Amino acid sequence: MSRPGRPGRFRELLAKRLGWTFADNDARQLEDLLRDRAAQHGMHVEDYLTRLDARPWEAEVTELVERLSITETYFFRHGEQFAALREDALPERIAARSAQRTLRMLSVACSSGEEAYSLAIAARQARPDPDWLISVTGVDANPQVLRKAEKAWYSTWSLRETPDTVRRRWFRQADSGYWVVDEIRRLVRFQRTNVAAPDDDLWRPEQYDVVFCRNLLMYLTPDVVSALVERMTRALVPGGFLFLGHTDSLGSNPAGLELRHSHHSFYYRRHGGPTPLQRIAPAPAASSPPVPSYAVRPEPVVPEDVYPRALDLLRQERFTDALELLTASGPGPLEPRDRLLHGVLLAHTGRLDEAVALARKLSDDNGLNPDAHQLLGLCLEDGSAVAEAIGQYRLAAYLDPGFALPRMRLGQLARRQGDDRTAAGELERALDLLAQEDDRRITLFGGGFGRIALTVLCRSELDACAVRP
Numbered sequence: 001m002s003r004p005g006r007p008g009r010f011r012e013l014l015a016k017r018l019g020w021t022f023a024d025n026d027a028r029q030l031e032d033l034l035r036d037r038a039a040q041h042g043m044h045v046e047d048y049l050t051r052l053d054a055r056p057w058e059a060e061v062t063e064l065v066e067r068l069s070i071t072e073t074y075f076f077r078h079g080e081q082f083a084a085l086r087e088d089a090l091p092e093r094i095a096a097r098s099a100q101r102t103l104r105m106l107s108v109a110c111s112s113g114e115e116a117y118s119l120a121i122a123a124r125q126a127r128p129d130p131d132w133l134i135s136v137t138g139v140d141a142n143p144q145v146l147r148k149a150e151k152a153w154y155s156t157w158s159l160r161e162t163p164d165t166v167r168r169r170w171f172r173q174a175d176s177g178y179w180v181v182d183e184i185r186r187l188v189r190f191q192r193t194n195v196a197a198p199d200d201d202l203w204r205p206e207q208y209d210v211v212f213c214r215n216l217l218m219y220l221t222p223d224v225v226s227a228l229v230e231r232m233t234r235a236l237v238p239g240g241f242l243f244l245g246h247t248d249s250l251g252s253n254p255a256g257l258e259l260r261h262s263h264h265s266f267y268y269r270r271h272g273g274p275t276p277l278q279r280i281a282p283a284p285a286a287s288s289p290p291v292p293s294y295a296v297r298p299e300p301v302v303p304e305d306v307y308p309r310a311l312d313l314l315r316q317e318r319f320t321d322a323l324e325l326l327t328a329s330g331p332g333p334l335e336p337r338d339r340l341l342h343g344v345l346l347a348h349t350g351r352l353d354e355a356v357a358l359a360r361k362l363s364d365d366n367g368l369n370p371d372a373h374q375l376l377g378l379c380l381e382d383g384s385a386v387a388e389a390i391g392q393y394r395l396a397a398y399l400d401p402g403f404a405l406p407r408m409r410l411g412q413l414a415r416r417q418g419d420d421r422t423a424a425g426e427l428e429r430a431l432d433l434l435a436q437e438d439d440r441r442i443t444l445f446g447g448g449f450g451r452i453a454l455t456v457l458c459r460s461e462l463d464a465c466a467v468r469p
């Protein structure tokens with residue numbers, strides 16, 4: 001058995017070298033990895049940690065990045081942000097740059113490049129004249145994903161949110177997937193960068209018109225987040241735009257930035273620069289977290305309509321709209337199905353404590369409600385209580401043996417914990433059940449994935465298990 005303190009020291013070193021933060025329930029995974037890496041080098045764990053601490057060890061840090069980073073991404077992810085970019089941010093920047101005829105954009109934590117190419121496509125669509133110089137830089141700490149980005153070949157799965165017109169115009173179908181066309185590839189370059197380390201050139205002040213940094217801040221320590229946000233803000237031209245992930249709010253009044261919202265998404269504009277175009281509504285002087293308001297209010301709602309409409313908004317990942325619709329319709333959602341949907345939406349909008357309270361209430365009211373246990377499991381897992389989440393998933397699966405999604409989560413969690421045998425059994429069962437899974441449950445608990453996507457995900461997790469059931 002290992003002595004206490006080693007995983008803690010490993011965590012501190014990962015924070016020091018990469019800016020990463022981990023939840024307590026990641027301790028087991030980290031401990032396994034630590035033992036494995038020390039053994040690879042023929043070192044005692046203590047010596048390995050001392051070496052990692054003592055001086056730069058790039059090859060080893062690379063190995064750790066490749067083993068630990070989460071690299072999920074796809075083209076035009078969070079389409080509403082790309083709509084805001086296309087219709088608000090880019091027209092404003094193009095007007096401001098009309099003399100220089102240049103647009104510079106940065107994709108921070110670009111993973112395998114889909115986001116960087118999406119930015120280049122959006123810019124080329126907005127400014128087709130070849131005499132405009134468009135450049136996109138994609139940076140990431142993980143060389144494995146950057147190699148994929150350089151290659152610019154993607155499976156159909158990566159283009160799942162890409163409209164057909166865009167697919168036809170900017171991709172070439174071949175080799176059972178898609179190549180990004182050269183016209184776009186030429187605009188994008190990739191660079192290996194660890195955002196926890198300084199890089200004067202990358203962060204030179206006032207150079208980028210648009211910076212995207214999505215789905216990274218949540219993995220970083222608060223110190224690294226604030227240093228990075230400050231660098232990104234400085235590196236934007238006055239009037240330039242910063243887009244963060246849905247869960248990465250900086251509050252309503254971050255230094256040097258003005259909160260904006262349109263297209264049901266929020267983003268930031270660096271102070272200064274030319275007067276913004278009138279079309280962009282200024283954000284309300286609301287306190288954090290930012291809640292988008294809409295130019296067109298939803299029409300008055302007939303109560304029976306509310307549930308299917310809110311479910312549909314959830315399907316479109318318009319969580320705040322759905323929540324607003326559900327809660328605006330009366331004194332409070334009373335039916336268990338409304339309360340369940342309410343809980344799911346609270347969880348999606350980051351109000352985890354409220355979601356947990358609601359899910360607990362639902363399962364207290366009816367302990368035999370498998371959906372309540374599934375919701376509780378999802379919330380607890382997000383809130384780092386994985387052992388309890390597993391108990392809730394088991395209950396959900398027990399109460400409804402036909403319920404695929406708890407099986408799937410149990411399989412994924414078992415894999416994360418290195419228990420491939422349990423994982424394979426659960427994932428196999430989930431695969432069998434997914435074909436029959438209720439559409440409503442897929443919307444509620446599928447995390448934005450449809451049935452086919454979940455099936456592919458399940459199959460690839462199963463393939464990655466070292467054992468077969």
Ligand SMILES: C[S@@+](CC[C@H](N)C(=O)[O-])C[C@H]1O[C@@H](n2cnc3c(N)ncnc32)[C@H](O)[C@@H]1O
Binds near residue numbers: 077115145193196
């Ligand atoms: C979930 S992906 C985000 C992809 C894309 N931005 C998106 O939202 O679809 C997170 C990426 O952050 C990268 N990353 C993690 N820590 C990093 C660091 N310290 N410096 C640079 N990139 C890092 C990972 O390698 C991974 O590719």
